[in-house]
Amino acid sequence: MTRPTYALISLDHLRHNYRLAKQKSVGSSYAVIKANAYGHGLLECARALPEADGFVVARVDEGVLLRQGGISQVVVVLQGACSAEEWQEAARHQLQLVIHHEQQLAQAESLTLSDHIQVWLKINTGMNRLGVRPEEAQRLIMRIQASQSLHLAQVMTHFASADTGNSREIDPALAALDSQSWPAALSVNNSAALLTGLANIVESNESVSRPGIMLYGSSPLLQQSADELNLKPVMTLNSQIIHTHQVKAGESVGYGADWQAPKDSRIAVIAIGYGDGYPRQARQGTPVLVDGIECPLIGRVSMDMITVDVSAHPGAGIGTPVELWGERLEVDRVAHYCDTIAYELFCQLTPRVKRVYQ
């Protein structure tokens, strides 16, 4: 028997979304599966994509898990190595590493690595998080080229605001890249940039795109929904009603008595809470799909439960299935009610929620 609260993961939809990303790519496309594949399961998602040109993770340990799980495609590590041990581990497991700071390069130069390593040089084009400034890049590239054990695979950048779909946000970054010639292909496209196509002019058929969130069926664009973009939801978060009762007008529900019934109401208690990763900041009125009918969240989210007003749904009772987001309730809508983004909702899901793959 499945537990009442579980996340159903559609690997078919993951493949559908990857194909769309690949279709939109100028060159090849590496699926971003960092942070446990945005909460969807690292190895399960990687194994479901034998057609993927490669994979992208954030940390060396995530790359090692992929290798130990038998994944043989290219694996790129976005944060690169944090220590000499990580350089050696990357060489041993044939992981490609991003160099985003001169010190990482200096560390590699001081080591005798057991094997060649393909590296990506990250250029800071305005995000001002990781990366070297464009004017420093050529000097570092010369050092990479002079190294016995390093080989430059791609030159990459990551945009701060590709999600607006506004070219004015991206143009200065593109201009910074275009003002130099590079000895390797440029990799610039995350999901948002890929779907707008605004940055394609700097890529070639040797470039690698790095789609993440779109693979999981959430829209990275502010102006367009996942459905409009032909993305299919991968995760459907399910639970069920474990209790129902009537409250009278003026009575309150939940901690802090935050919600008071404006009229006599029927309340359902659902077996999911912030202990499962359902966000505590979900506002009153956040949509919850009770047996296909949208009902508003009321009262505070607790650790193991939420409460919903099911007055409009007389058929709802103990055992009635509930969808928190997914197939029929867009995760981006729920995220909006929680003042966050789907990325966080996915990543926050705790291990208590069993992932069921289909």
Ligand SMILES: *Cc1c(COP(=O)(O)O)cnc(C)c1O
């Ligand atoms: C996470 C990440 C991506 C994927 O971004 P999405 O918005 O999820 O498509 C691509 N590139 C870098 C450098 C990242 O950190």
